[in-house]
Amino acid sequence: MIDMQDAAFGYGAEPILSDMTLRLAPGSFHFLTGPSGSGKTSFLKLCYAELLATAGRVTLFGEDAATLDRDRIALTRQRIGVVHQDCEFLDHLPIRDNIALPLTVTGRDAGQDANLNELIAWVGLSPRARARPPELSGGERQRAALARAIIMDPDLILADEPTGNVDWEMSLRLLQLLCELNKMGKTILIATHDLALIRAAKAQVQARVLRIAGGRLSTAGADL
């Protein structure tokens, strides 16, 4: 699904990520930890070709990310759902329409989409579907961001601090949704600082924990 071979990346001359070698197998569940500023978001961006490796190779669904043209990148991204750290929405649109945006920008009629209503119910937002983003709580926004990320039925879900601004109860609820997606066969990669969340996940799914520190990727110890 995603293969990295000695991949490196830097915003300037100096790499911030080096020697990244990793394989994300279909159906696997991974966490990515590391200190603030260590490069977790940048790493996720390599995984959906928002950034391209400056050395080594990143292969997405069997294709070298560096060789993908714009159309192939767009097609590849339809297989990847991203929950961004800042979960930005269009504030003038109801949250239902925000969740449906990936459908509407690809020319589908969201109004008739039964899956959309089902998905909104699944994340527990049916009573809030007509509310606008500024009227939502942090936890509701995070669940809306997750719904928007999976509306196109992606194979891989990348989540950047999906529980960053919510209380523990809501963190567990979001985790539950991600574990359910994994049980449906989706591949999950979650960047998080929250070690308690990782421990809670390990009780439900087989999760591998990766750590970025000092620009290098390693497998975190079993003490988590």
Ligand SMILES: Nc1ncnc2c1ncn2[C@@H]1O[C@H](COP(=O)(O)OP(=O)(O)OP(=O)(O)O)[C@@H](O)[C@H]1O
């Ligand atoms: N667009 C950019 N241009 C230049 N430097 C950047 C850019 N984005 C991030 N950086 C720098 O790259 C490094 C890694 O940032 P990144 O956001 O990937 O880390 P992170 O581990 O996700 O951080 P956090 O946990 O605080 O979200 C940081 O030093 C950051 O300042």
